[in-house]
Amino acid sequence: MTEQAVLPGPGAGLVKRPRRAPWVQHSILPGFGLSLGITLAYLGAIVVLPLIALAVRPWELGLAGVWHALAAPRVAAALKLSFGISALAALVNAPLGLLIAWTLTRYVFPGRRILDALVDLPFALPTAVAGIALTALYAPTGPLGSLAARVGLKTAYSPLGIFIALVFIGLPFVVRSLQPVLQDFDQELEEAATTLGANAVQRAVRVILPALAPSLISGVSLAFARAVGEYGSVVFIAGNLPGRTEIAPLLIVIKLEQYDYAGAAAIGLAMVAISFGSLALINWLQLFLAGRGRA
């Protein structure tokens, strides 16, 4: 908003223009102080103050204490499980999401709009509902669990069950990240590749995939971030065996039940830190790929 945009209105000369701090560009619109005040106060109370507590409280244990709390075999196993299976599920979501986004944007077929709306179901279904539904399906007596058992696979109450739940909740992130890019993809590029003699596979791998890479990575990283923190859809199907199928968020709950606030906060802080670290890494990868695509 520049000074030129402000037209001299009736009585403009009479009203004394309110003076604002130099870090704000002048605007004729009112309510800046009020809306920023509400925003900062609410943000401070709901987000900042609680986060300060999360950042500060683990250190009641001292540096060695925090390390001790995180390196304890049960905690280390839970962190490894949460981050490992989340990464695996997010990676599997990449081809799966690509397949679904591709068919939804490229082909016209009966039921396409319903399929498109269904993609959001994992968002819309409350996590506890998804949790007990997935458990009922994949339990040894459930319709899919008994099928898997026939080929010797244990789905529910095993790491595989956690994996299935995390694929379920991560799928929409990948599909919804890819759809707009596929929709806007310049078809002339593909046609040019075809006239130059590229076959379907070459077009997909050398023309379309590089253009999709940044949004594919961002979709996968969103799915990963969500999976790491996921609780409701996982606790029912996991079986929660300490050291084997116990996820990090559940361990926070257990520590709190034992009134070990600092220990719980240490796990929470470690989760936030590792998540941010991996998201930063993924961001860097994305910039790197985008830069290479432009060169």
Next chain:
Amino acid sequence: MVAARPISSSRLPGLAFFLVVASAAAMSVLVLMPLIVVFHDAFLKGLGKYLASIRDPDALSAVRLTLLVAAIAVPLNALFGIAAAWCIAKFEFRGKGALLTLIDLPFSMSPVVSGLVWVLLFGAQGWFGTWLLDHDIKIIFATSGLVLATILVTFPFVARELIPLMQDQGADEEAAALTLGASGFTTFWMITLPNIRWALLYGVLLCNARAMGEFGAVSVVSGHIRGLTTTLPLHVEVLYNDYDFVGAFAAASLLASLGLITLVLKTGLEWRHAGELSANRRR
């Protein structure tokens, strides 16, 4: 049956057909079956058992508590969303990027952490724990704790829908109204609000669905006191852990219906009012 849109792919009707069938199959197994099993298991022992589970006093109080928590959390977050979008989209000031990052932050936090932070502040051994105890105020294991946890989890929903839309719309219409002599409030009420109403409704819809369905964050602060601090998702958990599967799935079917209704309304908004939603919501 399968018509390919682009010229290039129409040479591969076999492949197109295969890809469509493969995605439909993947979606059916992964996404549709969990939805079906909720309703199937809820009615497993017949309609009578189902109705009895829903009319159970604990279930009814869980529904009431869920509605109460959402009725407090959603309007507060909607007001915040409007205020945040107003100052971020209509004004230029330093530190905006940091503000946006902070607003988005709750999305990348584990729900359990969103509950944990309130215990660290207001729990028995929290920073304000003793003070609260001395003044006989209960937050953790009480309704106010459930409200705080829900507010934190659903914090960015409305702001996130409004900010990009209002940034696109700019401030020209408001500036015109003001120069014609309209008051600030009139300008907001007559110009801004009509411009953002569908996006606001969209954000409130998503915020409400999450608020009513939230499990992890409220589970940490609730204490699971039956009939007192169990919201509907927690009621599902309590019944499930008691091996009352029909009861658990009956309560879950209510939540699944909420999710389905949200999905239908959301898709309807995306189709009908695409132009009035933020660009990334247009379909």
